[in-house]
Amino acid sequence: MNKGKLFIISAPSGAGKTSLIKKLIPHMDKLIVSVSHTTRARRPGEIDAIDYFFTSVDTFKKMIHQQAFLEYAQVFDNFYGTAQSSVEQSLNSGKDVILEIDWQGAEQIRRILPDSISIFILPPSTEVLRRRLKERGQDGEAVIDRRMQDAVNEMSHYAEYDYLIVNDDFNTALTELKSIILANRLNIQRQQEKLKVLLVDLLV
Incomplete structure (x- = not known):
């Protein structure tokens, strides 16, 4: 099975990152959003295990000690982290995974998974x-x-990423985001694996 690709998406609070991703997911197959752990309070309408895994500071620190996180960071006096096991399971099942994380988390991910797309x-x-x-x-x-x-501090790290989108017109930004994911699904390594039976047949 063709292994999935990890997409790191970062933005300052208010740039529209979450809205873009929520609109994107229903229109693309085999694309999921990794659910992060957080110690911040639940906002109105948020659902545990859907928006975040809401947990206590003590539980979060225990997970750090157990090296359960692929990345974690402290933002606005709260902790956020991505569990390594769930991400790897999704990638190995052939799904592309989106991580909504800040620049600190992105930096950690790129060190561990340098072939991720940011x-x-x-x-x-x-x-x-x-x-x-x-x-x-x-x-x-x-x-x-x-x-x-x-936000100024977050945006100062934009040059560390592979792609840059300006969310001025929502639909334009959504099309650009979808295009990045589609283009990466068509790269030669992934297509060779996916189409190896066809390629053998065509080149006989």
Whole structure:
């Protein structure tokens, strides 16, 4: 079976990363989003084991000690991590896996899995980014100010990624994201494995 590919997707909070991925998944076969562990509080509408595995700080630290994470990081006073076993199982079953992680996690993943594909999503401007954060209606001005400061730090790492998308028009950004995944599915290594019976037949 052709092994799946790992896609790392990063963006500052409010750039639209999660919305793009949620819209993408139903339109592509054998593509899943890795569910991360987090110690942050559950937001309205979020479901445990669907959006995140919500866990305590003590449990998270125990998993770190057990080396259960492919990557983990501390963001906004909370911990986030990707369990290695679940990602490897999905890849080995032939599924492509998306990881929604920050630049710190992406850096860790690239060291362990250098053949992963990384994509960074930018907002069209800082004004638009601030407006999107306000429109969520979840944070006060002080928290939004902090998120904006952290966004600058996050965006400063864009050049470490393989692909760069600006989410100005949502549908355009969605098409670009889908195109990156499709193009990588058609690379010569994956196609040779997938089409080896056909290739033998054609070259007899």
